[in-house]
Amino acid sequence: MNPAGKRAWSGLYLFVVFAILYAPILYLVVYSFNSGGTMHGYEGFTLEWYGEVFSDVRLLIIVLNTLVIALLSSAISTVLGVIGALAIYRVRRQQSRNALLSLNNVLIVSPDVVIGASFLILFTMIGLQLGFISVLVAHIAFSVPIVVLMVLPKLQEMNPSLLDAARDLGASGWGVLTKVVLPVIRPGIFAGFFMALTYSLDDFAVTFFVTGNGFSTLSVEIYSRARQGVSLSINALSTLLFLVTIALVIGYYLISLRNSRPAEGGQSR
């Protein structure tokens, strides 16, 4: 096949993949403005469903809960994850290091149903009331290994003579950490925090297990509403969420652009 034809076909293929990937999202967005009240047969433009979202106090509280859980859990898990990465980095024996890494990865590769079920047993055993705290603890627990995996490569890329230099120049352990190590691994920390945030916002299965009766996050709420059938206020809500997601992604993209430039400069020097 000639190159032009080949390019046309691959362009078409990519177009179809993109179309399918975005169709459901666009579908939700379009019908969030449907005055007909169903997800078929577009009748006319309305903002009624958005009004419904903003007057639904229960839903707004759930949105707030979800955000608080996501921000708190990713902040705490980022701190724990950085500590974990530093711990693994400092272990010298290859075997122990690999063992730690394997243990670290258990929660990443475990099916979330298993994580949810085992956390439910754990929380019940230690007598933790199911609700805000149990969901928060669960989210922290499953976000830590992701942060570790994002930070550890940055630590390993770091030039060890930087640390020697800092020590020789009289920096304390704390000084080396805050003035040398943390700035060098900052892109990894940001990436880890962001990943933890998205994991937390996206989680359904684990939360579903450990949430108990009184407390709910968006995923769990959408699940119980979707089981009852179509309601266009979910569409309106998802449109809003999608906008927030895009804003987050653009923000992340800009941060990573800004981060990558000085790093590249540093390597070439």
Added chain:
Amino acid sequence: MRSNARNYYLIPYLAWIALFVVAPIALIVYYSFHDIEGGFTLDNYAKFFTPVYLKMALSSFWYALLITLFSLLVAYPTALILTRTKHKQLWLLLIILPSWVNLLLKAYAFIGLFGTYGLANALLETIGIGRKQILFTDFSFVFVAVYIFIPFMILPIFNSLEEMNKSLIHAARDLGASAWTTFRRVIFPLTLGGVKAGCQAVFIPALSLFMLTRLIAGNRVITLGTAIEQHFLVTMDWGMGATIAVFLVIIMALIMVVTGQGRGSIR
């Protein structure tokens, strides 16, 4: 230099491992040997090997296999084409963007799309096939699952394609290999790591899907994940649920051994 300082960082980290990695696994195993009243029993394991549970495990496997296969078939060409575009990082970002949209919302969207009067049926009607029951079928379950997992398949394959030494392709072509031979003998073998990582990232979650089985497959499909959820949250038979979870973990470990180390999936 690293060895001089005591590794105090290990203390909180090991505490996390003990509490949230080791303890949960131990508790799952512990519960799998106990019946609903809390007495020691091996009945759960005996029950798992009855036809009811074995059939469920097999069908769960079958669906996960189908989902992985279709994801790979769609994702590989996509990743390959992506690496050849300009602004590929931007395109990649656009591919990943839908995976950041809440899973539940995407499932919910498909309830609308595949509904009796939804877009899919409208399309079928215009091309003359007519309305079909799409929602609550095996097809819709596999389709939506593939839809959800595709970015996780594309990403590792894309990365391994990017890491591949491009001059090898030129070398193969210069030595007279056709495009297909180059792909079969050079590109695909060199990106096998990414393919394995992608399959791992899809197969294991696909085994344990439980929300889609209810929303999209209308309880027709019962995966191992659905069964665990059912036992823990509906019938409250934690022992049996834990037993299924033990098997799920064993299967997972086996898959990891077969497809190589699990660390590849993240890098």
